[in-house]
Amino acid sequence: xxxxxxxxxxxxxxxxxxxxxxxxxxxxxxxxxxxxxxxxxxxxxxxxxxxxxxxxxxxxxxxxxxxxxxxxxxxxxxxxxxxxxxxxxxxxxxxxxxxxxxxxxxxxxxxxxxxxxxxxxxxxxxxxxxxxxxxxxxxxxxxxxxxxxxxxxxxxxxxxxxxxxxxxxxxxxxxxxxxxxxxxxxxxxxxxxxxxxxxxxxxxxxxxxxxxxxxxxxxxxxxxxxxxxxxxxxxxxxxxxxxxxxxxxxxxxxxxxxxxxxxxxxxxxxxxxxxxxxxxx
Amino acid sequence: xxxxxxxxxxxxxxxxxxxxxxxxxxxxxxxxxxxxxxxxxxxxxxxxxxxxxxxxxxxxxxxxxxxxxxxxxxxxxxxxxxxxxxxxxxxxxxxxxxxxxxxxxxxxxxxxxxxxxxxxxxxxxxxxxxxxxxxxxxxxxxxxxxxxxxxxxxxxxxxxxxxxxxxxxxxxxxxxxxxxxxxxxxxxxxxxxxxxxxxxxxxxxxxxxxxxxxxxxxxxxxxxxxxxxxxxxxxxxxxxxxxxxxxxxxxxxxxxxxxxxxxxxxxxxxxxxxxxxxxxxxxxxxxxxxxxxx
Numbered sequence: 001x002x003x004x005x006x007x008x009x010x011x012x013x014x015x016x017x018x019x020x021x022x023x024x025x026x027x028x029x030x031x032x033x034x035x036x037x038x039x040x041x042x043x044x045x046x047x048x049x050x051x052x053x054x055x056x057x058x059x060x061x062x063x064x065x066x067x068x069x070x071x072x073x074x075x076x077x078x079x080x081x082x083x084x085x086x087x088x089x090x091x092x093x094x095x096x097x098x099x100x101x102x103x104x105x106x107x108x109x110x111x112x113x114x115x116x117x118x119x120x121x122x123x124x125x126x127x128x129x130x131x132x133x134x135x136x137x138x139x140x141x142x143x144x145x146x147x148x149x150x151x152x153x154x155x156x157x158x159x160x161x162x163x164x165x166x167x168x169x170x171x172x173x174x175x176x177x178x179x180x181x182x183x184x185x186x187x188x189x190x191x192x193x194x195x196x197x198x199x200x201x202x203x204x205x206x207x208x209x210x211x212x213x214x215x216x217x218x219x220x221x222x223x224x225x226x227x228x229x230x231x232x233x234x235x236x237x238x239x240x241x242x243x244x245x246x247x248x249x250x251x252x253x254x255x256x257x258x259x260x261x262x263x264x265x266x267x268x269x270x271x272x273x274x275x276x277x278x279x280x281x
Numbered sequence: 282x283x284x285x286x287x288x289x290x291x292x293x294x295x296x297x298x299x300x301x302x303x304x305x306x307x308x309x310x311x312x313x314x315x316x317x318x319x320x321x322x323x324x325x326x327x328x329x330x331x332x333x334x335x336x337x338x339x340x341x342x343x344x345x346x347x348x349x350x351x352x353x354x355x356x357x358x359x360x361x362x363x364x365x366x367x368x369x370x371x372x373x374x375x376x377x378x379x380x381x382x383x384x385x386x387x388x389x390x391x392x393x394x395x396x397x398x399x400x401x402x403x404x405x406x407x408x409x410x411x412x413x414x415x416x417x418x419x420x421x422x423x424x425x426x427x428x429x430x431x432x433x434x435x436x437x438x439x440x441x442x443x444x445x446x447x448x449x450x451x452x453x454x455x456x457x458x459x460x461x462x463x464x465x466x467x468x469x470x471x472x473x474x475x476x477x478x479x480x481x482x483x484x485x486x487x488x489x490x491x492x493x494x495x496x497x498x499x500x501x502x503x504x505x506x507x508x509x510x511x512x513x514x515x516x517x518x519x520x521x522x523x524x525x526x527x528x529x530x531x532x533x534x535x536x537x538x539x540x541x542x543x544x545x546x547x548x549x550x551x552x553x554x555x556x557x558x559x560x561x562x563x564x565x566x567x568x569x570x571x572x573x574x575x
Contacts (some may be wrong), residue, residue, distance in 0.1 A: 037390070044387040048380070048444040048525070058440035065439060090329030097323060128558075132551040136430070136518045140535045145343045150330040155337075224428045228521060228532075231330070234431075238522075241434045249435075253427060260426050 069250035077248065081236060085255055087150045088232035089263070091225070092218040095157025100211045102162050107169030108195065114173065124170075130163030135221050139230040150231025157218055157225070165210070172206040173199060208274050212267040219263045223256050351544040360541050368545050374527065378549060380444055381526035382557075384519065385512035388448045392455025393505040396421075399456070400463035401489050407467055407475075409485060417460075425457025429515050433524040444525025451512050451519070459508055466500040467493055502568060506561045513557050517550050 013020045074081055108114050110123045139156035146152050181198035189197065226234025233252060240248040288294070352360050360367040368374075399417050401407045408414035429450045436446035474492035483491070520528025527546060534542040 041387055041390050044383040044448075047383055048387065048448060050445055050448075054440065054445065058436070058445070061439040062436075065435065086329050087331075090326035093322060093326045094330055094332065097319075128555065129551050132514070132554040133547060134514050134518045136521060137531065137535075137547070140532065141347060142344070144535070144538075145340050145347060146333075146336050151332055151336070154330050154332065220426070220428055224430050227430060227434070237431060238434060241438065244438070253431070257423070257426050 065246055068246040071247070072251035072254050073247040074251045075245075075248060077236075081233065081252060081255060084226075084233040084236050085259055088222045088226070088234070089219065089259065091150050091153040091157060091222040091230075091232055092215055092263075094154045095222070096161060096211060096215045096218050098154070098158035099161035099165050099214075100207070102158070103165035103169055104207070106162075107166050107173060110166055110170035111173040113176070113178070114195070124167070127163045127166040130159065131167065133160065135160040135225060136228055139225040139228050143229055148229045148231075153222060153225045153230035153232055156230060157221060160221075161214060161218065165214070168210050169203070169207055172203045172210070176202040205274060209271050212271045212274075216260070216263050216267045219260050351540045351547075354541050360544060367541055370530075370542070370545075374530065374546060374549055377520075377527040377530055378553060381516045381519075381528075382513065382553070384444050384447045384526050385451060385509060385516040388451030388516070389455055389505060389509040389512050391448070391452035392508070393459055393501070395452070395456040396459035396463050397501065399460050400467060401493070403460060403464040404467035406470070406472060407489065407493060421457045421460040421464075423457070424453050425461060427454075429454035430518065430522060433519055434522050437523050442523045444519075447516060447519035447524035447526060450524060451515060454515075455508050455512060459504060462504045463497070463501055466497045466504075470496040499568070503565050506565050510554075510557050510561050513554060517554075 106123065106127070110120055110127060112120055115123075135156055138159050139152060142152040142155045142159075146155065176199055180202065181194045184194045184198040222232050222234075223237070224234050226232040226236070227238040229235065233256060237249065237252045237256075240252060289297070354360055354363060354366055399421065402409070402413050402417040403421060405414070408417075432450035432453050433446055436449050440446045440449065470493050474496070475488050478488050478492040516526050516528075517531075518528045520526045520530070521532050523529070527550065531543070531546045531550070533539075534546060
């Protein structure tokens with residue numbers, strides 16, 4: 001057994017000063033950031049009219065509302081609500097499908113392994129601007145164009161998802177393996193052949209998974225666009241909240257939760273069937 | 282140059298061809314059935330959503346001309362010919378934009394703190410008791426599934442009109458979303474440090490503080506920044522239901538057909554979202570390097 005001499009702290013300190021004395025900037029950074037974050041937070045509370053009394057009164061009110069919500073009860077409007085829920089699911093399904101169909105060709109023009117940067121950059125920025133505008137705003141615009149109703153909702157979801165899909169699809173295409181494409185080219189295929197036989201078989205499963213995931217998240221979006229008048233269960237929900245029918249409100253919220261859970265389960269199963277276990281995780 | 286490809290004897294080849302043909306036919310049948318099911322579902326959905334292609338094509342021009350109209354001032358000139366006129370309300374809009382950013386900041390921070398407090402109870406490997414985990418998970422699920430704007434609608438009635446309702450709605454929704462992501466980080470954490478701390482006789486809180494937190498904190502901050510970016514978008518529409526921010530101005534402009542205002546406010550929002558997007562991306566890169574990318 002070899003003998004290890006006991007370390008001498010003073011000697012170690014002299015030899016590795018940076019370990020013992022971190023510079024002031026490094027030591028102060030974390031507390032400074034924390035203080036700054038907290039200061040902005042407090043400023044925000046003051047600026048946004050928070051006050052303990054308001055908070056307390058509001059919580060008191062909220063307690064009453066929660067009590068009034070129990071038990072959830074649709075009254076006589078259950079058939080109406082079921083129809084509205086069907087409308088919401090239709091909006092989500094149609095909107096997502098339309099968006100995916102539109103985004104697939106465009107995404108090719110946003111992938112750097114297909115087109116040069118001169119084309120890619122403006123297409124990407126275009127998709128970004130579409131994504132920067134919320135679905136609810138698109139819904140308002142479409143209501144101006146095709147009138148109130150679920151159809152405006154379909155178009156709103158289609159447009160706002162178009163931006164998201166374009167980006168996601170083009171990322172999937174950029175991540176695809178070059179070797180298959182090179183193989184097609186080596187056997188004399190044209191550019192379109194390269195995309196069809198070299199690229200698509202690789203990216204389609206990824207894309208299918210993303211579309212299914214979006215159908216699920218769009219069920220949520222579709223529930224809220226009704227608030228601005230674009231059809232579906234959100235319309236009923238907003239109306240019942242405005243007239244303070246709390247039992248109906250809680251029933252509608254429950255319906256939304258159940259519907260989202262059901263779609264979640266179905267799309268999870270479908271994703272599993274299409275792309276296998278590894279991509280689900 | 283000649284080359285020879287070895288070809289199997291025909292009986293063997295026939296069997297292989299037959300098997301290949303069958304495999305392809307099976308796959309084609311599955312794809313065809315899937316397509317039929319999808320088309321049927323879409324047709325059903327089209328009826329449910331009252332799709333009217335005639336209206337759509339009649340008014341589709343309106344959609345594109347809408348963007349033409351919002352790019353014109355009241356006197357018919359293009360908006361960029363007169364910036365002063367286009368952004369006439371910039372003082373008010375900037376103030377509301379600042380309010381929107383504050384709403385999302387305060388909401389995200391509150392949500393992140395609540396999610397941080399709850400996530401150890403929701404994670405499979407650190408939760409002290411199964412029943413507690415079940416309760417916390419259901420709570421987070423509820424907060425995440427009910428859309429933020431629905432919370433806002435209810436809070437506007439409970440807390441009164443104004444940004445406070447928006448902040449609380451965003452805080453609750455962020456708690457649900459972040460709580461799930463945070464607990465997934467904790468579930469992926471290495472449990473060996475926990476064992477080490479535990480073997481010194483430390484309490485549950487010390488285990489979390491000294492063994493789990495150092496592994497998870499970078500992930501927490503990264504997800505919180507990402508959530509902030511999402512919440513800026515969310516806060517920009519909170520005004521639609523009277524919960525503060527720039528949404529109020531926007532909905533009034535759209536409903537009352539103040540065309541040039543619509544474009545001015547939209548451009549302000551989109552630019553802000555861009556800037557926040559880039560800034561949080563840069564910050565995440567600076568703080569956590571490559572590992573936070575995943």
